[in-house]
Amino acid sequence: MTDTPDKPISYRDAGVDIDEGARAVEGIREAVRSTYRPEVIGDIGGFGGMFSAAAFKEMAEPVMVSGTDGVGTKLKLAQLLGKHDTVGIDLVAMCANDILVTGAEPLFFLDYIAVGKLDAARTTAIVSGIAEGCRQSGCSLIGGEMAEHPGVMDPDDYDLAGFCVGVVDRPKAIDGSAIVPGDVVLGLGSSGAHSNGFSLIRRVLVEGHEDELALPRVDLGGASLGDVLLEPTRLYARSILRLARSGATVKGMAHITGGGITENLNRTLPDTCDARVVRASWKVPQVFGLVQQAASLSDDEMYRTYNMGIGFAIVLSASEAPEAAVTLRAAGETVSEIGEIVSGKGEVVYG
Secondary structure, three states: OOOOOOOOOOOOOOOOOHHHHHHHHHHHHHHHHOOOOOOEEOOOOOOOOEEOOHHHHHOOOEEEEEEEEEOOOHHHHHHHHOOOOOHHHHHHHHHHHHHHOOOOEEEEEEEEEEEOOOOHHHHHHHHHHHHHHHHHHOOEEEEEEEEEOEOOEOOOOEEEEEEEEEEEEHHHOOOOOOOOOOOEEEEEEOOOOOOOOHHHHHHHHHOOOHHHOOOEOHHHOOOEHHHHHHOOOOOOHHHHHHHHHOOOOOOEEEEOOOOOOOOOHHHHOOOOEEEEEOHHHOOOOHHHHHHHHHHOOOHHHHHOOOOOOEEEEEEEOOOOHHHHHHHHHHOOOOEEEEEEEEEOOOOEEEO
């Protein structure tokens, strides 16, 4: 038989603060609205986000493309440094860059924020970053969930998950099947480690060095290690869509995430082709050298773990690559010709 408490136990007594949740919703309202495209129907607070598909009628065969991801243990660094306004950008980028590989335009985004104890100011900072990521990628933040988990998560802990949906006309979808030997691989510069490999980064660069993270460093150009590591993932949507609208025939693309160039560029290759990547063809950011030295990793291991300064790769014919590079640079990208397509068996090789 269950004992009856001497006095009522409220939801707040159990660890969930409904009033703080309401304050958090009010704090994110304008940030969310700032992401709305014309296709958004309704406003924040509905049970489901609504997005008009009327424009799809102009496509021969509209195909919806979806992606979901998180930020991983980079969140632990954000929590350690008390900086929560950039990890939301990472969240959007990890999802939007993924669906972009097919040629899809990101349309809308939803987030899931799990917290040990809800803090309206912290949540507002997180969602402000998510909204910024949505603005950078041209998609709308149309829904989400803030879940408080007392007794399951530590009060200061939180985790993020994101969901992005886009659309591509099937005749224009990119799947790598048109890639042939002689094509060129263009690499777009990353903004750092993005959101991958942070379990190792924390192990070798952060643990035991927490008091040094905010100090300016000569080997990082005067920046602190904390700022360099928290630099948000670059979003490539506007640049890639600009390239597609220029008339360029993009044959394959890869988002360089966990697994590095070695285990991501191969995902767009036909079984009859290899990508021969020349490591000396771009400048590797210093942060990767710090990780490699601290962890005593080989070059091969680094290139199958980190992006090494290339966040996105594009395969085009050799004749179209120069003009494509001009278009991408005009869109603000750092572009390098990092390799070529050769006969092979669907692998990345280094030359």
